Amino acid sequence: MSRRTPSSPPASAADGPAQPQETELKLALPGADPARIGEQLAALPGLAGVRVSEQRLTNTYFDTPDQALHRARAALRIRRLETDGAPVRWLQTLKTADGASGGLSQRGEWETPLADHALDRTALQATPPWAALDADGALWPQLAPAFATEATRTLRALPGADGSRIELVLDIGRVRAPAATSVDGASAELSVDLCELELELLEGQPDALFALADQIAQHIPVLPASLSKAERGWRLLAGTSHAPRRARTPPLTRQMTVTAAAQAVLGEALGQFLDNLGGILHADGSELVHQARVGWRRWRSALWLFKPLLGAHPLPHGAALGPLLKALGSTRDLDVAGLESLPLWSDAYVDGDPERAEQWQAMEAAVLAERRIRRAGLLAVLQTPPTGRALLQLERWLHALPQAVAQTEGAQAPLAQWARERTQRLHRRLKHEVRELDTSANAPEAPGANDHASEHQHRVRLLAKRTRYVLQGLAEVLPERRTRRWAEQATELQTRIGAARDLMLLATLLEPIGVDRAILGFLRGVAAGRLADG
Template sequence: MTHHAGGVPSIAVKRGGAEDIMQETELKLELSQSGARSLLKKNPFGSPPTILQQRSIYFDTTGWDLSKRGLSLRIRQSGNERVQTLKAGDGAAAGSFTREEWERPVAGDTPILDDPRIRDLLAGDGPKLTPLFEVHVKRHRWNVIEGDATVEVALDTGKVVAADREAPLCEIELEKKAGSSRALFALARKVDLITPTHLGVLSKAERGYRLLGSAPGAVKSAATPLTSDMSAATAFARIAAACLKQFRLNETALGWSRDADALHQARVSLRRLRSLCSICKSLFDDSRFDHLREELKWLASELGEARNIDVMIGRASSEALSSRLQDARDDAYAAVEASLSSVRARSLMIDATEWISIGDWRTQSDEKLHEQSSRNLALGVFDKFWKKVAKGGSDLIDADDETRHKVRIAAKKLRYAAEFFEPLYNGNAEAKRHRRFIKAMKGLQDHLGSLNDIATAPDMLATLELSDVAGAKDLFSAEDKSKLLKDAAEAHDAFVNTRRFWR
């Protein structure tokens, strides 16, 4: 079975003192405090909840050495009982991964680290551990029968406390105890009918570390841990989960402020996921694939106008145009907020998570394609899109806008693929070639992107009824385009002459 975390259900292997091993599949949802009250009032879970008060203390070094290695260590008090838990994952904040957990009862609020495997994991950091933050929650817990499955539902309301800061916490964890994982998603949809819920992608530990750091803003993509012996299907699921997590973190940031970078990165994460589906489409033979790809396209397009206006504001040369664009920006961001809070957008995140983790493509497609190595999959993708960019961009200066747009899309897919599969090329020579290749790709993409901005500006200005405003024509001048075409042609030559890191 492929293991997932982040936005995708996580599977954890729990090891207690008696070496009992258990697999645990979870789905996390975020909701508002008023939503939690509505849920408790309607209680769709068929029985009264068990109520617990919990306090968890999280430990690390002052330099966050455990967190950097993908570890979290906590002591959770519930009533008179205290349980210490060490979780070990891949160290990937944005990926799907198998994680192991070691649990043991403890008497107080000081970690007990006498297990030799735990000492090995801590790598000598045990004596330097200090309490960093606490999580206080009131937990309402139900055991629910959903179809053929048994699911533990835990509604946690409370706060994360770090030094002089605190942040509210309100989330639901759905944990499969027996039966089909589809029950988690069926329950998630039932909850969303009662109160709006969003896919949760942060662990409680991650919330604490974020509270200790600077205010979270735009979140860029990060490398997803992959290995050369990993199957293509597993690699796809990990990268897809990372894209979903990046989107949700930027969507959350947009809920706090109309930050242009957060909007851009939210859109990038959706484009990356669509590109991933496109370059890996040989893996899929199921009816949900095309529908989900269209829904991702819809959501990305809902962010498109706001992003285009942000780009034009950055290039506006007159006060009059800048002022009018700012007014248009307010309207565009209001539309973005409405789209992101819609049932359609919330459902898409749940549907995509279900499809990635347990979709029919896992059983209905060609098993040989799924089980091929991730590196073999990457090799075919790189060759295909390198040829498209090399051939399609051979005459950028005389090509029409539509041809250049196609080259830009192919270049984007190649660049994303190179970033997705970067961890598979981590030898010194390969890594150097990879860096040079990405640099050449970035140069080409920047010029093609600027040319696309010039090509789309007239229609965008006309839509906003700003074509006649002073400075509008500066956004698509022939002089700028002529220089960009020469620069793009030179960048294409540099790209073609840059050694391919995968060959």
């Protein structure tokens, strides 16, 4: 059985044998032409003239009918490897998912040469993970092919920073899975394309991967990507290849350090943001845009939560992400208008009048056309080098967080007390702002009062969102009853103010795209009435 070279220092004899580990940074290539991307890479500074080797890979992934390995976050495959001038090689690989942050993943990996395409049970049983996965031997007889990947792979061995060694891999191919058999007995094949870079650490520290990725990102659009090829296969089978990535509860404990919690909470939020950006590249779904913005707001909320810890570790300058965030916001505005706000008022406006029905239909067509324009703008921003580079810098910052703040006061303190104090402070602030908002609403109207009230409502709404996201992120370590009550209060407040504000801004949003003035007047009247009632 062969092993990957561990990227971390070897364990001492007292610690036992080191686990073989694969450390890699995976990058999607937004907008790349598979026929040209190899030439573009070869022309980059630092890559020109580097020797390139080529392989043809076919990987068959195995699991049980109930996906026992997938549920355990493990993957078992047989690889058929072809290299010009060399005999075909067969390799059996078992991988376990130890951890991932955006594009950077660290996994256990055990690799065994095979004589042919049949699984080797003896070699599998010799790996510690398999002994735990199949302690009673029940899984082995159930293993069967689930899906396959095929790719042409080009490889470059490169020196990295601080004496590291990196393998730069370009994979172009596809993931294939059998489709369900139809009633007439016919079957088809499902597939999704692959075009991605993998930077694998052969020796040295993981930051060297980010340094090389940054060099590439200065010239070629990239996007940190967390999905393995195995996970792509499972999503293909499930019909969820481009499904939105919703918030997940980070795996926190009351005893873990504040630093470890910060990396977990921030990493989960950034992962949600990046995964949905990846989905946007391949599917036109309003929920992908919405969940990307949720991920970003959760990221910003987590930055507030751990702000006392982060003074020693300043964030990268975020100006390069401005166009992306603006494009996400403008696209989401049209989604809310077209899919949520306007349908509620269609019948009230038309009221059986054919002329009004025609005006409303023209407005709906204008909104749809404008949304297409905004989506095209969003895709264009995602396919620019500055966007990918800025996202990589966030990943790099997050990876360096534990070491950068190690000596900061409170960094190694248990999470539980920190979480209670920070959430109580946030809740007190929200209560204060709500009281101020209520006081303003009952005060005599003064010049400019409406504008001031609108701004105040917006601040309260954002604070309610922050409160909800922070409470959700820390749910595992906070008192359950109080946390649920506070979260429900924040959600109700956010929803109530949000509905009024969405209506108030709707006419302003629609006016530039040429919507009939009668509709604009109607929407402004509805908004004024809702605000007065609120």
